[in-house]
Amino acid sequence: MPEQLSRLDWRKLVVTAVLFALSILFLLPFFWMLVTSFKIENDVFVYPIQWIPKQWNAIANYKEVWFGDYPFYVYYLNSIKVGVITTLISCATASLAAYGFSKVRFKASGYLFVIVLATYMVPNQAILVPQFILYRNIGLFDSLFGLIIIGSFSVLGTFMLRQFFMGIHQEYIESAKIDGAGHFRAFWSIAMPLVKPAVATYAILRFIWTWNDYQNPLIFLRTDKLYTIPLAMQKFTSMSGEFYSLIMAAAVSAIVPLLVVFIIGQRSVIDGIALGGVKG
């Protein structure tokens, strides 16, 4: 034991301690949120802060949030529906396009790719109004389907996956075609298995972004029962005004599924972000 201790670098220990103290700044708001969601309303702003609730009200709080006037289970189902389907379609369109732009040699490829990529530069808020008018006119406004469609064509995803498809040797594709396979076979049986980890990373990121998306539901949904979690949270907050314990219970409910997804896919999320340098 003493040997092990002496091998501990004291400098490293000090830095670890300092960074740990600093990380409290990042974790404490989440902890406060969690603790508050367990309290009775009267104890929320008691100072000094009760880090362990004196009176537990967890079950009643969560019951109110999940099955009360703003039933979160409805918004959960909406968010899951939109999150899962958007992720699936987006992965499909992005990987098809990524393959097309990297492994099929056709004349217009270069121009088309530049055009698609250039649209990424435009801040999405700049085109909200025409999108809104379009949606009103083609009947996609105020529907979950419309919300799914708006998130299903990701230029960023195409760009990210294309990088990985380019890493596959063209010979693999060529030899599959010599064996009589068409491009679609080559895509599905050869290229896709090779880039599976990249697609998984993109899928997790897309799910997180869709789950957290506030702006699109705000613009494209009107009906209460179609709300996804972030929009529902904000409406819930402006409605229930002073009931902070309930608001925090809602916030915890909104964050926990993401935390689960993140912890399961932690490595691929962090590596994926580092690799692609991508930003929601």
Add this chain to the structure above:
Amino acid sequence: MEQPAATPLIAEPKRGKRLTIRNNETMAGWLFVSPMLIGVTILVLLPILATLALSFADWNFVQGWNGIHWIGFDNFSKLLDDPAFTRSVRNNLVFLLAVPAYMIVSMVLAILIDRYVYWKGFFKVAYFMPYISSIVAVAIVWQVLFQPSYGPINEMLKAIGIDNPPMWIADPKFALTSIIMITVWVSIGFNLIIYIAGLQSIPRDLYEAADIDGANAWVKFARITFPLLSPTSFFLLVTGIISSFKVFDIIAVMTQGGPIGSTSLMVWYLYDQAFNNLKIGYSSSVAVVLFLFVLLITAGQWIAQKKWVNY
């Protein structure tokens, strides 16, 4: 498959076949990219053109298509005289300060986490938490924490002897600063991860060589780490600046641009004009200005990259 290296002599007799193969390739190519292409054309390209067109119009939703009046550059000249708009632009420029702030903190943290700590994994996840959390939930939590009269932060400040703590997001002088602080808090995780990736691509033997020459920690930072991180820093600076022009959620949830316009950013102003005031033409001209800003930054990036970045 195309075979560009094939000599004409061999290619000649096969001409017919090669043409069909090429046609098949073209066909396959278009098929693969067409779902994305159709989606992007309808949902992005056409709206971009529509925004450009509408920026020359005076129109609101309720009037119907016949209510459009084409007024040339009037919207843009009105923007210049609109104090609420110029204030939003100014706020956007102030907001840029968040970018170097979180970049510096992230770089220092990344260097420390990469070399000098135990439990790397814990720190990566801890600092990353705000980034993956729903920004709406985060904004609401901070709104409560910053509550001026009985929120936990001001209670703590009072407890350590500050009698008149700032009113934070309720005070026009402090609101933008508060939002910037929260943005820094949220953005550190992302920047940290990218910096750690950048650090790991620096060859270790450079540091070993420096050690042999007796260089101290500062010299190693100034001569090796900082210059070799410059592509990463540059990438983060550009994406950071661009994303600062897209900040919307946190404003919409926490302040709605207020109090008295002190946190109105261009994107918020655009949204407010379009969806609260129903001035479609006017808000489209804001969108065009916003787009021009982003275009300028991107163009600037191309020029600057050649000059300042060491590879």
